[in-house]
Amino acid sequence: MSDQNSSSIKNFLNDAGNRALIFQALLLAVVVFVGYYLFSNLQANLADQGISTGFEFLNQPAGFPVLIHLIEYTEANTYGRAFVVALINTVVISLLGIALATVIGVVMGLARLSNNWLVARLATVYVETLRNIPLLLQMFFWYFAVLATLPIPKNSIIFGDFFLNKRGIYSPNPITQDGFGIVIAGFILSIIASIALVVWAKKRQTRTGLWFPAYWASFGTIIVITFLALVVSGFPIEFDLPQKSRFNVTGGMVLPPEFVAVLVALSTYTGAFIAEIVRAGILSVNWGQTEAARSLGLKDSLTQRLIVLPQALRVIIPPLTSQFLNLAKNSSLGAAIAYPELVAVVMGTTLNQTGQAIENIGLCMLVYGTLSLSISMFMNWYNKKMSLIER
Amino acid sequence: MKSNVGKLLSTAAIAATISTGAAAATLDDVKAKGFIQCGVSQGVPGFSNADVNGNWTGIDVDACRATAAAIFGDAQAVKFTPLSAKERFTALQSGEIDMLSRNTTWTYTRDTSLGLDFTAVNFYDGQGFMARKDLGVESALDLDGATVCTEQGTTTELNMADFFRKHKMNYVPVIVQKADEALAAYASGRCDVFTTDKSGLAAHRSKLSDPNAHVILPETISKEPLGPVVRHGDNQWKDIVTWAMFVQVNAEEMGINSKNVAKIKSESNDPGIRRLLGAEGNMGESLGLGADWAYNIIAEVGNYGEVFERNVGPNTPVGLPRGINNLWTEGGVMYAPPVR
Numbered sequence: 001m002s003d004q005n006s007s008s009i010k011n012f013l014n015d016a017g018n019r020a021l022i023f024q025a026l027l028l029a030v031v032v033f034v035g036y037y038l039f040s041n042l043q044a045n046l047a048d049q050g051i052s053t054g055f056e057f058l059n060q061p062a063g064f065p066v067l068i069h070l071i072e073y074t075e076a077n078t079y080g081r082a083f084v085v086a087l088i089n090t091v092v093i094s095l096l097g098i099a100l101a102t103v104i105g106v107v108m109g110l111a112r113l114s115n116n117w118l119v120a121r122l123a124t125v126y127v128e129t130l131r132n133i134p135l136l137l138q139m140f141f142w143y144f145a146v147l148a149t150l151p152i153p154k155n156s157i158i159f160g161d162f163f164l165n166k167r168g169i170y171s172p173n174p175i176t177q178d179g180f181g182i183v184i185a186g187f188i189l190s191i192i193a194s195i196a197l198v199v200w201a202k203k204r205q206t207r208t209g210l211w212f213p214a215y216w217a218s219f220g221t222i223i224v225i226t227f228l229a230l231v232v233s234g235f236p237i238e239f240d241l242p243q244k245s246r247f248n249v250t251g252g253m254v255l256p257p258e259f260v261a262v263l264v265a266l267s268t269y270t271g272a273f274i275a276e277i278v279r280a281g282i283l284s285v286n287w288g289q290t291e292a293a294r295s296l297g298l299k300d301s302l303t304q305r306l307i308v309l310p311q312a313l314r315v316i317i318p319p320l321t322s323q324f325l326n327l328a329k330n331s332s333l334g335a336a337i338a339y340p341e342l343v344a345v346v347m348g349t350t351l352n353q354t355g356q357a358i359e360n361i362g363l364c365m366l367v368y369g370t371l372s373l374s375i376s377m378f379m380n381w382y383n384k385k386m387s388l389i390e391r
Numbered sequence: 392m393k394s395n396v397g398k399l400l401s402t403a404a405i406a407a408t409i410s411t412g413a414a415a416a417t418l419d420d421v422k423a424k425g426f427i428q429c430g431v432s433q434g435v436p437g438f439s440n441a442d443v444n445g446n447w448t449g450i451d452v453d454a455c456r457a458t459a460a461a462i463f464g465d466a467q468a469v470k471f472t473p474l475s476a477k478e479r480f481t482a483l484q485s486g487e488i489d490m491l492s493r494n495t496t497w498t499y500t501r502d503t504s505l506g507l508d509f510t511a512v513n514f515y516d517g518q519g520f521m522a523r524k525d526l527g528v529e530s531a532l533d534l535d536g537a538t539v540c541t542e543q544g545t546t547t548e549l550n551m552a553d554f555f556r557k558h559k560m561n562y563v564p565v566i567v568q569k570a571d572e573a574l575a576a577y578a579s580g581r582c583d584v585f586t587t588d589k590s591g592l593a594a595h596r597s598k599l600s601d602p603n604a605h606v607i608l609p610e611t612i613s614k615e616p617l618g619p620v621v622r623h624g625d626n627q628w629k630d631i632v633t634w635a636m637f638v639q640v641n642a643e644e645m646g647i648n649s650k651n652v653a654k655i656k657s658e659s660n661d662p663g664i665r666r667l668l669g670a671e672g673n674m675g676e677s678l679g680l681g682a683d684w685a686y687n688i689i690a691e692v693g694n695y696g697e698v699f700e701r702n703v704g705p706n707t708p709v710g711l712p713r714g715i716n717n718l719w720t721e722g723g724v725m726y727a728p729p730v731r
Contacts (some may be wrong), residue, residue: 050623051484051506063549065564075552148579166539166580167563247526247537247583248563257581258565338567338576344543348568352477353503354546357484 086345100267105274143261170242186229192217281316321379417628429455430488437709466691477544511636517611540582640727642694
C-alpha cells in the first residue's frame, strides 16, 4: 500500500508538466511574499516617519486653482476632482496632438517624396530641424519666444468678435437655447443616413461595379440636414461675446497660450518623426506595383489610394504606434510651461500639498500606463485589420 | 531554487535597511561623511543664491552654515542641493538632504502630515503681489479679473486662491513649475500680477530688466514664517538645527558678533556669556557637540543681525527693512529662548 503511494508521488514529481507547475507556484509565492514584505515595510516606515498614507486625501478640498478645466472646477472641489480635471487635460492634448501630428506627418512625408525640388527641400529642412531639437526647448520656444510676442490685452488684435493677445485667442462662446434638441436630432439623423448611403454604395459597387461618390454625398447630407434643422428651430443659439475689461478680455471662449504652445510643440515634433515613417512606408512598396496599376489603367490618385497606401500602411503602423505612445507621454512636459496636465496638477501641486509622493506618483503611473496601453491596443487592432490577409 | 529564494530575501532585507536608515541619527551620518547636505532654492537672491563661482550665499544658506559651524567648527562643511518648491519635501523625506533651508513656510499640514519638523523661524514673511506700474493698480483689492503668475507647489498657490475667493474676485491662475519661469511669464506680459512672499517679490524684482517699472502692492495676504526643516523623529538633529538659530538671535541680543566674540570669550565675567561661549562648562554636550559650538557659530557666521544685514538688509540689492524681523527688544518678533 505505502509502496504504491510513494511510487505514485514519485510519478507525479517526475512528470515534467507537474514539476513546471510546482516551480511556477513556488516562484509566484516568493514574488507575492517579497511584494507583501516590501509593501508592509514601506507602510511601517511611512508610519514611523509620520507621513500620511492612503488615498483619503482625494476627498479633501484641494484649495488650489487650475487654469484649464473642461468640467466644472473651483478651489472648493476635492483633490479627486482636480485629478479628473488634469486627466481630461492630458487625454485631450494627447488625442488632439496625435490627430494633428498624423496630418502633419503624412503631408510632410509626401512632400519629401515630391518631384517639386522646393517642396521636397522645405520638408527635409522641417524634418531635420524639428526632430533634432529637444522637445522641452521647442515648448519654451513656442511659449516664451513666439506667443509672448503677441500684443498685451489692451492692444489686442481684433477680427470682428475675435480677440488675439498674449493671454490667448478669444472667440464667441455659443450658448444653446431651447429647441436645440431638434438640431441635435437632425445631426444624428443625417449621420445615420450617411452611414446607410456609404453601405449601399459599397454593396452596389461590389454587385454592379458602378461607383458612387458616397463620401462627398454624405458630407453634403450632414451639412444640409443640420442646417435645415437650424432653420426649422429658428437658430436656437446665442453667443457670449468676449469683451475688453480692465485687465483682460473677459467672456467668450478662450484658448490659452499654454494649450496652444503644448499642442503645436507636440504635434510638430512628433509630426517630423511620422513624416519619416510615412516616407519609409511608401518607399517600401515596390515600384512595380505602381507600374502594374498604371498598366491596368488606374488613375494616379486611385493608384495611391488603392494600391500603394494599403501596402505602405503595413510598414507604417507599427512604428507609428510608438510615435503615438511617445506623444502621449511627452505631453507631461507641458507641466514646464504651466499647461495644467497630470504631472503639473498631481505630481506638482497635489503632491506638494499632501506630501504623499508614493500615492500621487502611483496614480500618475497608472494613468500613463492605461493611456499608453489603450492607444497600443487600438493600434494593434488597426494593424491587424490592415495586415495582409492571405487567401 | 533555494539559493534564489535566499538572494531574494537578502535583497528584501537590504531594501528594508535602506528605508529604515533615513530615521537613524542624522548627526552620526553627518559626522561620518564630514559635511551637511543642505537643500536650498534654485536661486532667490538674499535667501539662497549661487554666484558665478558657485559660492552660495543668503539667509537660508547661513542657517546651514551655522549648523555646520556648530558641528564641525567649519561653516564651509556644507554641500548644497538646489531644489524646486515641488521637489523639496520629497528630497528631505527620502534622506537625500539632511536639512531643508529653502524659504519654506511653517504650516500645520506640513508640520503634521509630511513627516517633517520645523525647527525655528529665520525670517517672518507674508505673501504679497507685484504688478506693473503702468496698470495703475494701487491695492490688491483692485485685482478683480487679473491674470496671476506664481510658482507651483507652494503655500502661495493656496493663499492666492483663498484671497480671491474671500473677496469674491475673479482671476486667471497661471501656475508655472519653477520660480524663474513664472517670473519670465510675468515679465513677458502673460500675467498682470506676480505673487509670492514679499521678500521673494523684492528679490525677484531685482532680477527684472527694469525693476522700477514694477510696484509691490501694500497688502500682505498671509503669514509666512520661514525656517529650516528636518525629518520628523530625529530629535537630537532637530535640537541642533533649532539651537543654531536661537544662538544667533541670543548673540545679537547680548551684543556679541563675529568681530568681538573672541575678545568677549576671553574677557567677559558674565556667567551666562561664559557658558554660551564655552569658556565655562560644556553646554554643547547635551546636543552631542563640543563646548565651543555656539562660539563657532558666532565667529564663523555671525549673529542674526549680521546675517540679515549681509544678505537682505537695506544695503543689499534685495534691500529689505528689518521691520518685523527685528529683535523683540527693538520692536520686532525675533525672540529666542535663553541658552541656559
